[in-house]
Amino acid sequence: MAESKQTGMSRVIAIANQKGGAGKTTVAVNLAVAIGETGQRTLLVDVDPQADATTMLGIDPAQHKHTIYDVFTGGCEVPGATARQAAPGVDLLIGTERMSDVEVTLAGQMMRERYLADALAEQIADYDVVLIDCPPNLGLLTINALVAAHEVLVVLSMIDRNAYKGAMALLQTTSELRRKGVDTTLAGILRNNVDRSRQTYRALNDALAAHPELPLLHAEVPMRAEFQNALTAGQPLLVRNPDHIGAQALRDAAAELFDPPTAQRKAA
Numbered sequence: 555m556a557e558s559k560q561t562g563m564s565r566v567i568a569i570a571n572q573k574g575g576a577g578k579t580t581v582a583v584n585l586a587v588a589i590g591e592t593g594q595r596t597l598l599v600d601v602d603p604q605a606d607a608t609t610m611l612g613i614d615p616a617q618h619k620h621t622i623y624d625v626f627t628g629g630c631e632v633p634g635a636t637a638r639q640a641a642p643g644v645d646l647l648i649g650t651e652r653m654s655d656v657e658v659t660l661a662g663q664m665m666r667e668r669y670l671a672d673a674l675a676e677q678i679a680d681y682d683v684v685l686i687d688c689p690p691n692l693g694l695l696t697i698n699a700l701v702a703a704h705e706v707l708v709v710l711s712m713i714d715r716n717a718y719k720g721a722m723a724l725l726q727t728t729s730e731l732r733r734k735g736v737d738t739t740l741a742g743i744l745r746n747n748v749d750r751s752r753q754t755y756r757a758l759n760d761a762l763a764a765h766p767e768l769p770l771l772h773a774e775v776p777m778r779a780e781f782q783n784a785l786t787a788g789q790p791l792l793v794r795n796p797d798h799i800g801a802q803a804l805r806d807a808a809a810e811l812f813d814p815p816t817a818q819r820k821a822a
């Protein structure tokens with residue numbers, strides 16, 4: 555397990571791709587549940603002003619006194635803005651559309667890339683895993699997530715011809731951060747919206763195969779309407795339909811990320 559910058563305990567992973575609709579939030583929420591199922595204490599951080607991870611867990615930020623907005627603006631610490639057991643085994647640092655104001659005010663501040671890292675420091679010792687769901691851009695909130703995380707999981711939509719470009723831009727940003735001394739590595743690339751019959755899928759796979767140095771996960775998340783249905787129901791697919799093939803794919807991805815020897819035995 556990677557060593558934490560903050561606590562020496564938790565593994566912090568940002569789930570990112572500047573491309574909109576790649577499936578970041580779907581993966582973040584369901585992966586969090588898959589990790590929670592293995593008994594690891596998991597915190598999902600919703601830093602995106604769209605607050606889709608929060609909605610996907612059926613949580614209304616208006617019903618909570620504090621959200622991640624207050625964490626960024628000094629109104630409370632992480633536990634005060636955390637919904638316990640938002641899904642089985644998963645706590646949620648509640649997102650809100652007010653985070654779009656934070657993005658604007660951060661721009662004029664000192665140490666503006668480190669707000670989330672500093673807010674999480676000392677506060678996440680109780681968690682084995684922290685997943686951060688990023689917005690679809692490389693703005694300051696995403697940079698905050700990348701700085702707070704030790705690792706990045708890139709979600710690629712295999713029905714999007716331009717998916718590769720977005721992922722490469724993100725990888726460039728992470729290597730720029732590394733040059734500036736921010737210790738961030740690539741945890742993996744997870745293929746989402748997989749339909750093997752599509753030409754786009756094959757073309758993207760060929761592009762990935764040309765870069766064997768990239769940590770492409772074996773697990774692939776199939777394109778299935780049930781993901782959308784679960785979203786509408788305000789429940790992760792792993793909760794709504796735990797035996798679904800898509801749910802199993804997220805468990806396989808979790809196993810590869812968190813228990814590589816077991817996953818490799820399975821894949822062999």
Ligand SMILES: Nc1ncnc2c1ncn2[C@@H]1O[C@H](COP(=O)(O)OP(=O)(O)OP(=O)(O)O)[C@@H](O)[C@H]1O
Nearest residue numbers: 574575576577578579580690747776777778781782
């Ligand atoms: N494997 C899948 N199969 C079918 N639909 C999917 C799959 N993954 C995601 N979706 C659907 O695609 C849409 C976008 O997914 P999601 O919100 O997870 O993407 P995102 O990358 O977080 O988007 P944004 O960039 O806006 O944050 C949602 O309607 C979701 O239900």
Ligand SMILES: [Mg+2]
Nearest residue numbers: 578579602606
């Ligand atoms: Mg999202």
